[in-house]
Amino acid sequence: MIACSASLIASWLAQDQASNFTVAYVDGNPATIVRILWLIPAIPMLAAGLIALLRQPQRRLAAGLAIGSLAISLLLAIGAFTHVLSVWGQGGAPREVISFNWIDLGTTHLQLGWILDPLAAVMLVMVTFVGLLIFIYSTGYMAHDENFTRFFCFLSLFAGAMLGVIIANSLLLLFMCWEIVGLTSYLLIGFWYHKPSAAAAAKKAFLTTRIGDIFFLLGIVWLFAQTGTLLFYNHGAGAIEPTALAALLSQPAALGLTAAGAIGLLIFAGAAGKSGQLPLHVWLPDAMEGPTPVSALIHAATMVAAGVYLIARVYPLMSAGAVAGGSTVSLTVVAWIGALTALFGALVAVAQNDIKRILAYSTVSQLGYMMVGLATGGVAVGMFHLITHAFFKALLFLGAGSVIHGCHEEQDIRRMGGLRHTMLVTFLTYAVGMLALSGFPIFFSGFWSKDAIIGAAHGWPVSQGPFVLLLIGALLTAFYMTRQVAYVFLGSWRGPEHTHAHESPRVMTLPLSILAVFAVGLGIFGTPAWPWFTSLIESRPLTLEMQAFSEPGLLPLMGFATLLVFAGLGAGWWLYARKAVQRPVSAPVHHHTQEHGDEPQHRAGDLVDVLESSSPVVWRWLANRLYFDELYAATVLRWYAALAQLSDWLDRRVWGGLVAGVATAFRGLGAANKSLDSQWIDGGFDKGCEELVTGGGVLAWLQAGRAPGYLRMLALGVLALVGLALVVGTMTGQVRL
Amino acid sequence: MIVGIAFLLIAALTIAGAVAAAVLRNLVHCALSLTVTFAGLALLYLQLDAQFAGFAQILVYIGAVAILVVFAILLTRGAGIPEYRGFSSGWLLGLVIAAATFALLAWAVIKSLPAQVATGAAPAATVQSIGAALMSSYVLPLEIVAVLLTVALIGAVIVAMPESTTPQSKAEDGGGR
């Protein structure tokens, strides 16, 4: 073999082969930054590979590799961002793609490629920056874990894959990286695999997202079948550029959908799976079993945002054929599901007691906001909330991690309290994050982004339903965040007496502070007066007009939203903070609340929530997440189990039984025969009986699990098939004998 | 004429080797006669102007597969005294099936082919052209075969290795589950 392949290499080198790597540029040749854009995902992946080779003791090296690689990526991303800014500053529409043939199968070329446009640039900077902070933070958080290097290997791999998703210009490349991201998410949720709950959560996350991804893949294949390319933009020949879209619109699919609509819905199913939209949201809260930095990075800031980013990326496809002021089917679906998710998440978050679980549900709800923003207000609105949310939700999660770290791995907010004394930095930064999340007016970024979404939903021509849902969601958001903060930081320490909380190390608090600054500061980029972000994304010239505020309906809406926020904060304060939540009389036995989905059942000395005492029924429903898991367990899982049982039964009883039955029948026949003729007719029948007995023996022996028997049957079958083929062929004249 | 005689000799050699492999009792003898068959087939390839394939056949089968078989025989204690019963129970059926297969194939061949197919000039199958084809139009199969060989190599090693159940590996298994 070696000789063959070697000589093949030889003869290949001998006659100069032109490689079929064709680079297609959109305009002239792109800037160097665009050419080396692939380095941004490549470097962290390389780092992951290197870290995988390290041994456990080499912690510093591992962390150094991961952080260093991501820092380089961050620099490159900033370079790309400035490039985009400069192009935009010159009034151009910055969109540069590089694509190359990946596989040539006959005439069909599978093309991959990467793209640099405002959308990608902004996401790149956000992911690399937040990721870098979280990497630094995790060096402190995971310091005492014995699988330190493995953790950073997975983290870097995730970062690389996520950046790949961002810069992908080909739906295929995007899908590949998308799957790697899913894999790393699985690995990291199950990072502490010795915890059964963690293993189960990892499996759940993987399978649930798989459901979405199957539809996504279908969509991809369909799109390829329709347009013949998977590139997004390919100077006019891309899959989501006008020519292809026109073709897709003219193509009718089932249920009165156009092909564009159907594909859009399929892709949205994938997005819903990744970013926890309503039917497929179940995995996200359980994902909190992973280490907290993971929850912050993957399940709050970046990965779950990938779904939103995907919708934003294929927005032209989703909105294809929308009449002016109208909406398309897919966008309507997105809007409604997003709104429902937003409300659902907010509702459930009210009744959770696990600090990370509350944040998880708030993430679900915020993702719903983003979807609505995309569907009703266009790319910019949704993306702006994505960016701001990434910062303050990462901040909140890291704060929660710091709290958990400080409270000795305690996650139940009922056993915390009074931490504002002991963990001051965490408290302040957490408060900033909480205000930003609940949309405290003017000063916090959350206000502007969320307000933009609400405004867009208000202006949505199709229906006012999402608008109302979002408003209720906003109210609830403010409420549950206040509740959480009151539980955790206000009041007095309710943990076991002998313990006391302590502030986390500097390496953990520093990222918190930086994130807090951004959680506040980002707001100014998205004010209606100075819509910097929007005009960047849509690459329109930027103008500062103050009269934007005075346009009809804007200020009243803002005021109303603000009112709701204040109402939520006030209610929370009234219920939980007005008189501090006190330690229950009997001291709680200190054990972890890791097994998931068990908040409602009480353990000795857990204090009863105010709402719970007031309206237990509603509380139970909320605390059990509206029994979604139970519903799935009762329906889907049970069907699967039944199916498996059925096939097993068939295999054991029917087929096996058949053979055994025949065999025994023959045996019995033979035996009867034998006895009969032993009494009646002398040995004339002996032969026949023996034949029958051996026949029964043969039939039983067929199933005896012996290879030669199987081989013979196999050969017989092949023989029969060949003969059949010959005969039929001769009859039909395809084989001339 | 000479070619015809050569062909007959080679074919006889090949068939003889195969038959010997089928009937001999001693496993090593079977393996050795198998290599005779391989060599005969390689010669047939050469007669069909398929130099590269012929040499590849020798290199792979005689150089690697035969050695592998012999090693396997020695490792499974098969090399000692010949087995008392070399044929599996109900071998007759197998023989019948084989004979039927041959009859069917031969019948099809003889019936379907004119005795003399017009033989064109020997196709240009220089190593150069083969390499070029492999690297241009057959590159995907080549890659796949490369992957397959790697996988087979690793897989064979792992399968044939004695299982080592250290606590470490145990822990890993637990993790995987």
Add this chain to the structure above:
Amino acid sequence: MTPLAAFLIVAALVFAIGLAISLTRRNAILVLIGIELMLNAANLNLIAFWRFGPHAGHSDGLTGMMFAIFSIAVAAAEAAVGLGLVIAYHRHSKTTDLDAMTRMKG
């Protein structure tokens, strides 16, 4: 030049013998040997048809040869894995006798 039919007949004979080996012998290694023989017969067919085929002489007339080469490679892999399996089985229950391999009896 030898007629195509002759090669085909030889191939058929080798195939049949290989089949006979793998159907009648008891030793697992011999069964693998038989399978190898069958693969070789197939290769011979491929090359014979390549030689006599209509494409002979063209630049793209390499298909049969290619098939043969690839199947040689695949056969090598198959032999390696199969023998590895046999050895592993022999380690577990000290036999390579197919008639004795009745673990799978349902």
Add this chain to the structure above:
Amino acid sequence: MSLTAKLDQIFVLLQHWISGFFPLWLQPAVGTILAVIAIVATFPGIFAVTTVLERKGLGRMQNRLGPNRVGPLGLLQPVADGIKSLTKEDIVPASADAVVHFLAPVVLVAAIFLGFAVLPVGRNMVLMNMDAGLLFFFAIGASTELSIFMAGWSSRNKYSLLGAMRAVAQMISYEVPLLLSSVVAVMMTGSLSTVKIVEAQSGFTGIFPHWYVFTPWGFAGFVLFVIAALAETNRSPFDLPEGESELVAGYFTEYSGFKFALFFLGEYLGMLSIAGFGITLFLGGWGAPFSFLGFVPSWGWFFVKLFGAIAFFIWLRGTLPRLRQDQLMNFAWKFMLPMTLLNLLVAGAWRFLGEGWSRWVVCSAVLLLAYVLLGRVLMRKQNLGPRSYRYAD
């Protein structure tokens, strides 16, 4: 044609002259037969010379005279040996597998003789100028392993079997680097035909020839090839298979008389053929070492180089101690294989870096670096201190 050219082509002319006596349709066959006869006559002759050379050389290295009785300076020693081995009784162990025991040496020698068929010993002096000549040589070389196994297995002797197993394992694992190291020459020539490879090296810059050994990849390939060749022919320091101190004589322990002589012949012929191929691949085959020495006939150059190689082999045998089995395998898989693979890449880089001094620097640097690193890795924590003899002193 000129005298030098005549001298160069003298054997070819001779062949044509003799075959001229035969009818036209027989001439090619006769020519081939003549060439075969020439090969079968020449190389065993060289073998005979080699044996006496080796014994004398080793003797000199070990401060003794070596054979010096038979004929002048003991030069007729091989004749005496030949007669002795022919007249000796041919013993076959009672329990041995007679047929295989007889076939083994025959197969070995036949296969090795086949190998010479594609060896160009001079301009226009090759038996078969095959398009896939090198592949042919390696295929044949691969088939010798089987004969060695036959010898070891058939003679029902644990020493023989162990020796055969060692030999086969060693040959298989060193065949890989042997192939890969010779592939670089193929890559550069763009052909597997030995004749083409030699012709590709026949040019000169100034007075220096274009031998592949004078390039970084060529040099590395040559060194690797020589090491692998030593192992492939079971020469010292890789002569474990017949390590007399451990296994009496390896796989031909049970052989005597003429069969033993055949094995002996086979070993040396294998050495000659592989040396010849090393020369063909890297040392410019029958090319002259300097442009102004072109008048010497090409076959002369080939045989000069061949004897040089033989002398080198003898020298090594007299110098180096024997390896241990594990060292052997480690060396094969942990050093030779990576180096050869890297050498392939370097050769490719050399081809595509284009003319100029840069490729010299790059390729040499890469190879040196890999050599140093791999050497480190190989040498790590295997204490190669002075041996401690448990039972001596």
